[in-house]
Amino acid sequence: MKKLTLLMIAIVLLPAAAAQARDMNQKFGIGYEQSLGGVSGINLKYNIKDFQIGATVGFDIFKPTDSDPRTAVRFAVGAAYNFARFKSVNMGIGVKVNAGWKNGEAVNAERRAKLNCVDGQSCDGLVVSDDVWQVNIEIPLTAEIFLSDHFAFTLSAGFVITILTEDAVVLGNDALNPAMAATTEKSGYGFSLGMGSMLASAGFIVYF
Numbered sequence: 001m002k003k004l005t006l007l008m009i010a011i012v013l014l015p016a017a018a019a020q021a022r023d024m025n026q027k028f029g030i031g032y033e034q035s036l037g038g039v040s041g042i043n044l045k046y047n048i049k050d051f052q053i054g055a056t057v058g059f060d061i062f063k064p065t066d067s068d069p070r071t072a073v074r075f076a077v078g079a080a081y082n083f084a085r086f087k088s089v090n091m092g093i094g095v096k097v098n099a100g101w102k103n104g105e106a107v108n109a110e111r112r113a114k115l116n117c118v119d120g121q122s123c124d125g126l127v128v129s130d131d132v133w134q135v136n137i138e139i140p141l142t143a144e145i146f147l148s149d150h151f152a153f154t155l156s157a158g159f160v161i162t163i164l165t166e167d168a169v170v171l172g173n174d175a176l177n178p179a180m181a182a183t184t185e186k187s188g189y190g191f192s193l194g195m196g197s198m199l200a201s202a203g204f205i206v207y208f
Helices: 003-019 104-114
Strands: 028-034 040-048 051-062 070-085 091-104 132-146 150-162 188-194 202-207
Touching: 040 070, 040 202, 070 104, 070 132
Parallel strands: none
Antiparallel strands: 028 040, 028 202, 040 051, 051 070, 070 091, 091 132, 132 150, 150 188, 150 202
């Protein structure tokens, strides 16, 4: 009898919850995101009914006065399904592909720094690298928390699969995401569950 009563209450409350859901269909947003897969930068989102597609892009460039530029480019694309929608929160699950590229100059500069070598001088033990690619695939569980019709915070946790072909990390940060799968400078593959820190999987979005 108790189970039947709870079921009847749920049936009564479900239409009310659906009626309070925020209508995000065909809403476009722009903001900032740090993904679980290690990409941070400008984030674009577009909603189609209960689905959301998005992309994030970021880059680094530094030009020493006496050598070639050191460059890294990171981007992510993905889609999610909002399985629970309310007035203030949307809960969604999806898949996202993160990719990063770092040129050999940047990788070699990092290796020289770890060996305490001075730029322009010989460096014993230095293994010279070419350009490096890295791919991380994530399955994030995301909460989009609305403060108004036009502004929301996002928080995510989930699974991350790492594929690294060289002994250098392109995606990930020891401080923001200390998981071995994201920060170990060794070619191979890895798997992690959770999130490195609150800041490592957070963002904000402004909708128009």
